[in-house]
Amino acid sequence: MIQTDLIKGSLRTIVLKLLKENGRMYGYEITRRVEELTAGKIKLTYGALYPVLHKLESEGVLVTEQENYNNRIRVYYSLTExxxxxVSEKIRELMEFIESLQGIVNPQTNPNYA
Amino acid sequence: MIQTDLIKGSLRTIVLKLLKENGRMYGYEITRRVEELTAGKIKLTYGALYPVLHKLESEGVLVTEQENYNNRIRVYYSLTExxxxxVSEKIRELMEFIESLQGIVNPQTNPNYA
DNA sequence: TGAAAATATATAAGATGTTTATATAATGTA
DNA sequence: TACATTATATAAACATCTTATATATTTTCA
Structure with missing residues (x-):
């Protein structure tokens, strides 16, 4: 696990993207999924994740449902209308950002390279 | 110009990468170069850039030289030993981060996708 | 059976980093 | 002459992240 500070700014979009794909997810599941998708390179911290989830909920972007599973409460998050x-716009922005970063880090593949 | 908040965390590495490639640069030049390399999509703000440059200088990562050009002072930044x-390690980390992001945003191209 | 690991959510304090606004000033361009 | 561009810089406000901490159940391994 290397990059933690790099995540800044993209966490919201990552959460939205995963929820779009999976319908609904709970916090712990989101961190697992991100680890899975990044071969363990990105491990979300709960101190970052939960505030983001709560913020998105307060903004009306997400709704929660609580369910009981094995005597434990699970809080499922899903996208509102x-x-x-x-979410599509956010993902597009993130993809554009990734391309831009590549243009800087890997300029030989970048048509804008002067 | 879309992504501003996404830059968070990668700004330091971007600056280091550009200085490695160009030997020495001044602040304004760095913002221009980033615009150039990203087709105008990323525009650094000076409020973000200069604090980063000063911090890197105080950490002994950069040194400055002031020069006079057209009656204006230019502050050139360059890498120390x-x-x-x-810088190589930082760039490697950023590239790994980019790959990880792609694994999330574009999972069909990701071998870790379960 | 007992201990450790995994599962599961959450908050607070402190640190860090960014945006926005502001100040200053010279040169180039229309 | 006025506006755009070039050029550096700081401060206040805001947003965000890390680290530490709390709690509790289930699963796994020895």
């Missing part, structure tokens, strides 16, 4: 309508 | 020895 508002969430659905913003 | 310490800066040179850390």
């Amino acid at each position: 508002k969430g659905h309508s913003m | 310490k800066g040179h020895s850390m």
Whole structure:
């Protein structure tokens, strides 16, 4: 696990993207999924994740449902209509950002390289 | 110009990478170069850039030289030995981060996708 | 059976980093 | 002459992240 500070700024979009794909997820599941998708390179911290989830909920982007599973409470998060309508745009922005970063880090593959 | 908040965390590495490639640069030049390399998509703000430059200088990663050009002072930044020895590692981390992000945003191209 | 690891959510304090606004000033361009 | 560009810089406000901490159940391994 290397990059932690790099995540800044993309965490929201990552959460939205995963929820779009999976319908609904709980916090712990999100951290597992991110580890899975990044071969263990990105490990989300709960101190970062939960505030983001709560913020997105307060903004009306997510809703929660609590369920009982094995005597434990699970809080499932899913996109609202508002969430659905913003997630595509957010993903597009993130992809553009990734491309831009590549243009800087790997300029030989970049047509804008002067 | 779309992503501003996404830059968070990668700004330091971007600056280091550009200085490695160009030998020495001044602040304004760095913002221009980033715009150039990203087709205008990333525009660094000076409020973010200068604090980063000053911090890197105080950490011994960069040194400055002031020069006069057209009656204006230009502050050139360049890597120290310490800066040179850390920049490759930082770039590697950023590239790994980019790959990880792609694994999340574009999972069909990701071998870790379960 | 007992201990450790994994599962599961959450908050607070402190640190860090960014945006926005502001100040200053010279040169180039229309 | 006025506006855009070039050029550096700081401060206040805001947003975000890390680290530490608390709690509790289930699963796994020895």
